[in-house]
Amino acid sequence: MIPLFPAVILAGGQARRMGGADKALMPLGGARVIDHLLSGLRGQVGAIAINANGDPARWAGLGLPVLPDPVPGFPGPMAGVLAALDWAHAQGADRVVTVAGDTPFLPRDFVARLxxxxxxxAVAETVEPDGTVRLHPVCGMWPVSLTVDLRVALAGGERRMRALCDQAGAVPVRFDAAQPPPFFNINTAQDLARAEAVLTVSGQPIIDPPGP
Incomplete structure (x- = not known):
């Protein structure tokens, strides 16, 4: 049997457009955003951790390791990827999967396709209805061998995920449009309302949040 890669949910951002609230813990479809994400992710990967800053107690009910950014100053998702690489290395893995904590509709074949x-x-890519190709670099698979170069890039002030993709030679993997839309991410209250509407229209089952 091929071993499953570990995965890290990146939720270390400051969520300014949501008033600083944890987007992953927002209510959605009778559960929370992260419950929908975990429902799609489990079975595709091995061990799962969450990259988050601040008091880790707010994530205690998930039963997952909480990994703070390994560099100060909230430098963005690149720091989350570095936390994921460090953790995956400690797990003895050679690659790690990362997903954004505000993407409740993760495709069930996400990791297999990568x-x-x-x-x-490799990183996810979709095509918008108007034909625009959109890269989703936070949702990807990364080699642990990238750790040193990524740490150096962050120390040098690099913050762009696309630069990380170039550095890693990441291959884009295209996912077709679907309902719910793959990699739809929640940045605003309007996005959260749209996600709720998508669940209602699609008839996707309500996910019960895990117990403490």
Missing amino acids: GAAKATA
């Missing part, structure tokens, strides 16, 4: 790219690094 692994099929036959590249050490």
Whole structure:
């Protein structure tokens, strides 16, 4: 049996457009955003951790390791990827999957599709209704061997996920439009309302949040 890669949910941002609230813990469809995300992620990966800053107690009910950014100053998702790489290395893994904590509709074949790219690094890509190609670099697979270069890039002030993709030679993996939309992310209250509407229209079942 092929071993499953570990995965880290990146939820270390400051969520300014949501008033600083944890987007992953927002209510959605009778559960929370992260419950929907975990429902899609479990079974695709091995061990799961969450990258988050501040008091880790607010995540205690998930039963997951909480990994703070390894560099100060909230430098963005690149720091979350570095936390994921450090943790994956400690797990003895050679690659790690990362997903954004505000993406409740993760495709059920997400990790399999990335692994099929036959590249050490791969990231999700979709096409908008108007034909615009959109990269989702936070939702990707990364080699642990990238750790040193990423740490150096962060120390040098690099913050762009696209620069990380270039550095890693990440291959884009295209996912077709679907309902619910893959990699839809929640940044605002309006986005949260749209996600609720998508669940209602799609008839996706309500997910019960895990017990403490």
